[in-house]
Amino acid sequence: MTAPQSFDPAVFRTEPPTLLAVRCPECGVTSFPRRELCPYCTAELVEVEATPLSPQGVVYSYTVVRQAPEGVATPYVLAYVDLPEEELRLLSRLVGFGDMTPDLIGSPVRLVTAPMDDPEDDRLRYAFEATAQGASA
Amino acid sequence: MRRVHVVGAGMHRFGKFPPQVTLEVLGAHAATAAMADAGVAPADIDAVYVGHVFGGPVAGQRIAMRVGLSGKPISNHENYCSSGATALREAWIAVGAGICDVALVVGVEKMTDRIKGGVRPDPGDLDAAMGFIFAAGHALSARRYMRDHGASREEIAMVAVKNHAHSVHNPYAQYQKPISLEQVVNARPIADPLGLYDCSPISDGAAAVVIASAEGMRRLSLTGPAPAVAACGLVSGTVLRGLGDINEEDVSARAGQAAYTFAGIGPEDIDVVEMHDCFTIAEIVRLEGLGLLPRGEGARLTMAGHTSLGGPLPVNPSGGLLSRGHPVGATGTAQICELYWQLTGRAGGRQVENARAGLAYCKGGSVSGTDGASVTTVIMTA
Ligand SMILES: [Zn+2]
Numbered sequence: 286m287t288a289p290q291s292f293d294p295a296v297f298r299t300e301p302p303t304l305l306a307v308r309c310p311e312c313g314v315t316s317f318p319r320r321e322l323c324p325y326c327t328a329e330l331v332e333v334e335a336t337p338l339s340p341q342g343v344v345y346s347y348t349v350v351r352q353a354p355e356g357v358a359t360p361y362v363l364a365y366v367d368l369p370e371e372e373l374r375l376l377s378r379l380v381g382f383g384d385m386t387p388d389l390i391g392s393p394v395r396l397v398t399a400p401m402d403d404p405e406d407d408r409l410r411y412a413f414e415a416t417a418q419g420a421s422a
Numbered sequence: 423m424r425r426v427h428v429v430g431a432g433m434h435r436f437g438k439f440p441p442q443v444t445l446e447v448l449g450a451h452a453a454t455a456a457m458a459d460a461g462v463a464p465a466d467i468d469a470v471y472v473g474h475v476f477g478g479p480v481a482g483q484r485i486a487m488r489v490g491l492s493g494k495p496i497s498n499h500e501n502y503c504s505s506g507a508t509a510l511r512e513a514w515i516a517v518g519a520g521i522c523d524v525a526l527v528v529g530v531e532k533m534t535d536r537i538k539g540g541v542r543p544d545p546g547d548l549d550a551a552m553g554f555i556f557a558a559g560h561a562l563s564a565r566r567y568m569r570d571h572g573a574s575r576e577e578i579a580m581v582a583v584k585n586h587a588h589s590v591h592n593p594y595a596q597y598q599k600p601i602s603l604e605q606v607v608n609a610r611p612i613a614d615p616l617g618l619y620d621c622s623p624i625s626d627g628a629a630a631v632v633i634a635s636a637e638g639m640r641r642l643s644l645t646g647p648a649p650a651v652a653a654c655g656l657v658s659g660t661v662l663r664g665l666g667d668i669n670e671e672d673v674s675a676r677a678g679q680a681a682y683t684f685a686g687i688g689p690e691d692i693d694v695v696e697m698h699d700c701f702t703i704a705e706i707v708r709l710e711g712l713g714l715l716p717r718g719e720g721a722r723l724t725m726a727g728h729t730s731l732g733g734p735l736p737v738n739p740s741g742g743l744l745s746r747g748h749p750v751g752a753t754g755t756a757q758i759c760e761l762y763w764q765l766t767g768r769a770g771g772r773q774v775e776n777a778r779a780g781l782a783y784c785k786g787g788s789v790s791g792t793d794g795a796s797v798t799t800v801i802m803t804a
Contacts, residue, residue: 296548314663316791318548324661324791346569346668348561349614353553363558363613365668372664376549376790390569402553410551 292401292410295319298337299409302396305335306371315371338373340396342366342413344389345374357402366394366413381414423518427648428802429634430460431759436596436627436747438534443626445477449485449530452628452752456526457489460632464490466642467632468522473499473509473529474751476536485528495522502786503698504656505529506629506754507798511654513633523638529755530628549790557621559788560701561613567669567703568615570718575615577721579606581702582619582744584730589741591771594756596625596747606702620702625747629756649765652687652779653801655680659794671711673794677783678712681799687779689713692801694764694774695735696757696782699742705729708783709737712799731772739764739772750786757782758800765804778804 291297296318297304307319311328317338321331347364362379380399382389392415399412432455434448449472457464470491472482482498501508506529513525547554567573583603589595601619609617639648657677682688689712699705706720714735715723723729729737740746740760743753761780763769780802787795 292551293548325663345665346562346566348558348565348616349611350553350555350558350561351611351613352557353555357553361553363553363562365562367665369665374662374665376552376554378552388569390565 289398290408292408297411299398302340302398302411304338304396304411306338306373307333308336309333315373317373317375339368339370341370341416342368342394342396344379344392344394347379347389364389364413378412379414380412424520424635426514426517426633426635426651427639428631428651428758428762429639429644429646429648430456430462430632431630431762432456432459433594433629433756433759434627435594436625436749436752436756438596439626441535445474445481445530445532446484446488448532448626448628449481449528450488452530452630453485453489453491453526453528456630456632461644462524462632462642467491467494467524467526469495469513469516469525471497471499471509471513471525471527473505473507473754474531475500475502475505476531476533477751481530482528485530491526501796503700503748503750504754504784504786504796504798505751507654507757507782507784507800508656508754508796510631510633510651510755510758510800511656511798514651514654517633517635517638520635523641524632524634526630526632527755528628528630529752531749531751532626533624533749534626547790549788555613556788557613557616557701560703561616563669563707564615564703567707567721570667570669571721573721575607576603577725578615578702578706579603579620580725581699581705582606584724585699585738585742585744588731588739588772589745592741592746595741595745596623597741597745616701616703619744622700622743622748625749627747627749627752627756629752629759631755631758631762647766647804649762649802649804651800652803653681653684653799655684655799657797659789659792661792669707671707673797674708674711674783675713677797677799681781681801685801685803687801691779692735692781693777694739694761694780695737696740696760696780697737697742698753698784699738699744700748700785702744704785705737705742708785712781712783731774736774739769739774754782754784754798757784758802761800761802765802
């Protein structure tokens, strides 16, 4: 049996779950997802090796989506997750929060794999889930 | 640059229409109404600028041939929700530069038979792959605004209550009924904390204006009140970096500055605003970004009636996108129709007393990793 595939190997590695960014050798800014040109200084990044991002983040804001376009099961939780180490904010699903607590802003979260919307699609994408306060993976 | 004036406006009522009411029917109706209002014939029009998103290739030419405008220079303009305003800006540049004297600007969209479940960004975008929809983006903004500024759900919902109250007086609005705060807060949830009435609807419609230089007005013997288009700002979003405030609205601040600088007036001079309230929270943070309300105060001031008709700064006397409806390509020109009626004293029961300067704002589209795609700011003066 082969390992489950990432929905986008250029962006996400499944084992262990890792987001792939690119750090500009010219200006030092980390971009996610990776780009051909640095959006800050336009340096060429095609040949630059991918940089793994920290799997630990903090919820900056979140919403429970209850109506979505066809083919996307609802409800689901979307959040801006801040990675303080890289000073990077990214949009992601949040999983494992069960019944939503009144306010998740500031909650520590860590990167995990998650299934696609289409149950026929056995690739994996990324999400963040709650970590116990203060614990580290 | 030469001074450019709005000399006529016309709309097709916004709403949900059956398939036989096509994009071409809607656009032709608005174009004809605007030309009639201006008192000009198709032969008097030098060029046609059409804004739309979902109309397909050369929709402008399909509309023009129905109303006697074929053969003219016709161009189609797409900037998502700011398409209509972008078409106006291109026409304003051409008339201002002396390329032509009289131009027709049409914004049009037929959405109800094309779009289901809310518009979303380009599907290749990583955010789209995560399930991003525009409502979710604004919900993330609302949640953070509430946390940072202590705003209540009710204060944000009040934007919808206010704009629906205004729409009662607008015969072109999709909805012309007041709604209560309880209805907004208790509506079907879409993306928490936002519910159905926090979101602008999917709509069909068209709106058009005729603009002219002083030479064009003389040539056509137009003597009626003709407010000036004092500025048309256009900016695009910049790449976000770091962990700043998502409600900073730098893109709105830059768009506002572009218009204020060109027009030579400031936010304190604006008497009436047509704001892109695609979602309730968006009206609040964009007004703050434009410098029209102090940062963090917008929700509270909305609840206090500051932005209601009769208040110090009426916002969306037309009912805004929430009640007038939001046929995306038509919204920008509908705002210009409304400012034209306001500045010429023809806005009926929704008239803002002594309105001398108005500002219209549109924001169109999103690009992952940036704070927007296109923002337009139009300032008109009586
Ligand atoms: Zn760089």
